[in-house]
Amino acid sequence: MTVSLDNGPVVAMPAWKRWMRSPYARHTGFLVGAGITVLFVFVALIGPFIAPYDPLATDLQNVLQPPGGEHLLGTDRYGRDIASRLLWGAQASLFVALAVGSLSLLFGVILGTLAGFVGGWTDRIMLAVINILLAFPGFLLALAFVAIRGSTLTNVILAVTLAYTPRVAIVMRAVVLNIRPRQFIEASFAVGVSTPTMIWKHVLPNCLPPVIVVATVSAAFAILAEAGLSFLGLGVQPPAPTWGNVITDGRPFLISDPWISISAGACIAVVVTGLNLLGDGVRDTLDPFLRNQTGARALK
Amino acid sequence: MQDGGAVPNTADGNPSASTASGSRLSVRGLTVQFAMPMGIVRAVDNVSLDIAQGETVGVVGESGSGKSVTFLSVMGMVRQPGRIVAGSVELDGRDLSQLDREELRGIRGRDISMVFQDPQTSLNPVFPIGKQIVDVFRAHLPISKDEARRRALEVLDLVHIPEAKNRFDSFPHEFSGGMRQRVLIAMALALRPRFIIADEPTTALDVTMQAQILELLHELKQEINIGLVLITHDLGVVARSADRVIVMYGGKIVEQGDVRTIFYEPRHPYTVSLMRSMPRIDMVRGERLHSIGGSPPSLSGLPAGCAFHPRCFLGAERPKCRTETPELHDAGRGGHRSACHYANELELVSTDAPKVGEVVARAGAQTTGEALLEVRDLRMHYPAASFQVPWNRKVVKAVDGVSFSVREGETLGIVGESGCGKSTLGRCLIRLIEPTSGSIAFRGSEISHLGVRDMRALRTDIQMVFQDPYASLDPRMTVESILREPFEAHGQADARTTHKIKELMAHVGLNPEHIERRPHEFSGGQRQRIGIARALALKPKLIILDEPVSALDVSVQAQIINLLKDLQAEFKLTYLFIAHDLSVVRHICDRVMVMYLGRIIEAGDRDTLFADPRHPYTKVLLSAVPLPDPDKERARAHVVVPGSVPSPINPPRGCHFHPRCPSAAALAGSMPADELEQLADGGVLPKPCVNAYPDIGAEADGHVQACHFVGVDNQNTGTRGR
Structure with missing residues (x-):
């Protein structure tokens, strides 16, 4: 029996060192995005504990205070502390983002896999439905849903999920169609692997990276949509502290006291940018096919 | 070679080509480095060579030997992160490596042109082929469109495109692979260059197409006095076409000389090993092929001293080979040079050069067993497009009425060119594809109508090894999970499975300690071993091997063939060996079936069929395979x-x-x-x-x-x- 020599790379270094060498550590966008996202999650979790005031407590002696002094970001027209409202609001935003991200991921993956893997008429019908849903602007779809079902946090989440599931599904379907004819799928069938196992062990792990990226974008969109719906008065009802409600509260005073809307708007902008950067970074680096072959090709 | 005679150069504005003695392309001390994430990689290391107009030089080497990069550098086409760090490329005394981009552009296509491997991707699909050739003329010469068209038709005639006038405005997809390669050669010839560099020009083609293209190149060389560089991994192609041979390994030239000298008196152990490890269509080399251990080194981790020493039968143990890098030195007559410290010792080593007509008898092949698999009138038809009007349905008859049986313990080869249905047939047999009609009986019981569950159970008995070791393993799984899969799929996974997996790995020549590695950490040959281990896991009776060695380098191919033979003897396996390479089939199979367009056109005992082919197509196929033996x-x-x-x-x-x-x-x-x-x-x-x-x-x-x-x-x- 011939014993082959081995010249594969030897992997034996501490985890942090390997991470430092990984493409993530060299991707500025990813690092910034990940930083913002981690900060956001952290703030959302501890916000209620570090908030200096009760976000609902009105203080009619101190309405429309400018930033600085006792109130870090000033107060609104009922004298509520903006900083506290934002800290509490982060929670709602995080909840909406997480819920929409994971729900649209879950439904999108299920639908996309079904369409891509089963194929045939299942695929054609599902594709038609998905395309019809995609034809509506996401926000409009969410708006219609909330207008019919009433404006609660749950409904906002469901509405944005409805708008974003088709996006995840269509990406998932495309990736599944790309993975399904690969030889390793055929090889696993040949050893007798059943279809559910196949999907679970081969198709999903190979398809998820691009889909997760879409899901992070849908999470970012969820934050925006929640704010947008609140702004229109269709989101979480006031006086609940959400970023969208804070913007709405500041609307009459945009000229005279702009800090109210600006501070909330800045929070949204930063978090959404962070999530998008994170998604892009993951997309740029996650694909093992791209990463391992570029070097080898140049040397053909 | 440099007869200096008429250089049939038409008034192409290429005056230098008509100098009396023919031109010469000289490479001196060429060194090319790539800046890779893992460090500097030296792809070409101090390579010097000469090519004269009118000669054909075969450049042989396995993947990573630097053969392509060398000639891309000659063309000034090495791109970032690659860089020529030393050496010169001279065309009649003019150093090409010092030219700027514009000047180089004038040289490319006009003095030296290139034919690439893949005719599918080297032509722009959105332009007619005629226009693409006209563009070559118009880029270099100030001539009118009509004049360019006239000349384009001329070169298309030169490469024997039938009815060139009518096909001038056809698009690349309207041509077959072989025809596209002709078009590419026409483009390379358009400006009557003095040198053509053909990088694996026939590798992507079927063997009958290869024969056509080699014939064409041969003809052209004689007709218009070009210097042809033929980069290839196929020693047969070299033996057929080359005047001189350059053998490369690890970025260096290890041997060069006249084609007969290289084939009959090689003076480098690598060359010797290569010749020995090639299965041949004209003879059977005993039961085992000579194999070179290991795999071609990656250029980023070349061994110290002589790069070949870890795999060398001469130098593996010698300190000099390990520490001192051998330089090319004279090793015989006529410019024969070798880079081996112990080249002289090779005079005593036989290259295993066969006598004409020599056929080694097989040692007791087991073809007397009873039928394990009986196939009757199997058909696999599928629609040619997904949406078709009912009154004009087109059907691809991939397999069209095939009957045969596989006897226990034998190796049955299925050969044919691409599109003959051999792979579809293999997939039908284990019902990765559902056959349209016909019967498949395994050990006497019909399996073509088994339900999903029964069929899965049957997969313990019939297994498959796939062609592409890069695509057939899930890149995200470790070797352990890949090999555990068959056990789990059949509910056989238990505490002893890890042990069994390690045993399997040892059996196929993998180091069991590498159980946690992922496919990309292995070389091509090692990956194919993983694929074989996966097929073996459930102890099958029959293994369908779908082109198991066609993606591998020659030296690694021999290892895998030997492994397959060993495993067959050890586990009493029956093989169905699907291949397009007739030499490999000749070596490993007991019986052979030849397929053409979905049907079997000839079948018989291996030696009978190869010695006495009866169907005209079989004769054509056999004669199209070039022998690695120039005379x-x-x-x-x-x-x-x-x-x-x-x-x-x-x-x-x-x-x-x-x-x-x-x-x-x-x-x-x-x-x-x-x-x-x-x-x-x-x-x-x-x-x-x-x-x-x-x-x-x-x-x-x-x-x-x-x-x-x-x-x-x-x-x-x-x-x-x-």
Whole structure:
């Protein structure tokens, strides 16, 4: 029996060192995005504990205070502390983002896999439905849903999920169609692997990276949509502290006291940018096919 | 070579080419480095070579030997992160490596041009081929469109594109692979360059196409006095076409010399090993192939000293080979040079060069077993497109009425060119694809109608090894999870599975300690070993091997073939070996079936079939495979058939092979007119060939074939036609 020599790379270094060498550590966008996202999650979790005031407590002696002094970001027209409202609001935003991200991921993956893997008429019908849903602007779809079902946090989440599931599904379907004819799928069938196992062990792990990226974008969109719906008065009802409600509260005073809307708007902008950067970074680096072959090709 | 005679250079504004003695391309001390994430990689290391106008130089090497990069550098086409760090490339004394981009552009195509490996991707799909050739002229010469068109037609004629005028405005997808390669050669020839660099020009082509292209290159070299560089991994191609040979390994030239010297008196152990490890179509080399251990080194981790020493049968143990890098030195007559410290010792080593007609008898092949697999009239038809109007349905008859049996313990080879249905057949047998009709019986019980569950159970008995070791393993899984999968799929996973997996790995020559590694950490040969281990896991009776070695380097190919033979003996396996490489089939198979357009056209015992092919197509196939033996190869008669394999959507009426059949064409000349059929294109052929599909007959010795006129031999086989 011939014993082959081995010249594969030897992997034996501490985890942090390997991470430092990984493409993530060299991707500025990813690092910034990940930083913002981690900060956001952290703030959302501890916000209620570090908030200096009760976000609902009105203080009619101190309405429309400018930033600085006792109130870090000033107060609104009922004298509520903006900083506290934002800290509490982060929670709602995080909840909406997480819920929409994971729900649209879950439904999108299920639908996309079904369409891509089963194929045939299942695929054609599902594709038609998905395309019809995609034809509506996401926000409009969410708006219609909330207008019919009433404006609660749950409904906002469901509405944005409805708008974003088709996006995840269509990406998932495309990736599944790309993975399904690969030889390793055929090889696993040949050893007798059943279809559910196949999907679970081969198709999903190979398809998820691009889909997760879409899901992070849908999470970012969820934050925006929640704010947008609140702004229109269709989101979480006031006086609940959400970023969208804070913007709405500041609307009459945009000229005279702009800090109210600006501070909330800045929070949204930063978090959404962070999530998008994170998604892009993951997309740029996650694909093992791209990463391992570029070097080898140049040397053909 | 440099006869200095008429350089048939038309007034192409290429005056330097008409200098009397012919030009010379000289590379001196060329070193090319790539800045990679893992460090500096030296892809070409101090390479010096000369090519004269009018000669063909074969450049041989395995993947990563630096052969392509060397000639890309000559063309000034090495891109970032690559860089020429030392050396010069001189064309008649002019150093090309010092030229700026504009000046180089003037050289490319005009003085030196290149033909690439893949004719599918080297032509722009959105422009007609004529326009693409016209562009070559217009980029270099100040001539009118009409003039360029006239000249483009000229070069298309030169490469024998039939009816070039009518096909001038055809798009690349309207041509077959071989025809596209002709178009590319026409583009390379357009400006009558003095040198053409052909990088694996026939690797992507079928063997009959390869024969056509080699024939064409040979013809062109004689007609228009070009210096041809033929980069290839196939020693047969070199033996057939080259005047001189350069062997590369690890970025260096390890041996160079006249083609006969290299083949008959090699003075480098790598060359010797390469020759020995190649299976040959004209003989069987005992039971085992010589194999070079290990795999071609990656350029980023070249061994110190002589790069070949870890795999060398001479130098593995010698300190000098480990520490001192050998330089090229004279090793014999006529510029024969070798880079081996111990080149002299090789005089005593036989290259295993075979005598003409030598056939080693097989050592007791087990072809007497009973039928393990019986296939009757199997058909696999699928629609040619997904949306078709009901009144014009087109069907691809990938497999069209195939019957055969596989006996226990034997290796049955299925050979044929691309599109003949051999892979589809293999997949039908284990029902990765559902056959349209026909019966498949495994050990006497019908399996073509088994339900999903029963079929899964049967997969413990029939397994498959796939062609592409890079694509057939899930990149995200470790070796352990890949090999655990078959056990889990059949509920056999238990505490001992990890142990079994390690045993399996040891069996196929993998280090069991690498169980946690992922596929990308292995070389191609090692990955194919993983694929074989996966097929072996459930102890199957029958393994379908779908081109298991075609993606591997020659030296690694020999290892895998030997491994397959060892495993067969050890586990009493039966193989169905699907391949396009007839030499490999000759080596490993007991019986062989030849397929053409979905049907079996000849089948028989290996030695009988290879020694006495009866169907004209089999004869053509066999003669198209170049032998790695220059004298024998050049003395041999070549039957080169025109055209390419027709589309299985609309196979020719009657005998599928009749439009290309040299025998039918020759027979037609000697037959009375009432037995001939007039064809649409004006030719005449015997009536039966055009009208009836010949039944595959049965003969006493088990050698069957499907030709109406077998035995009616003709003189055509001796001609060297296009």
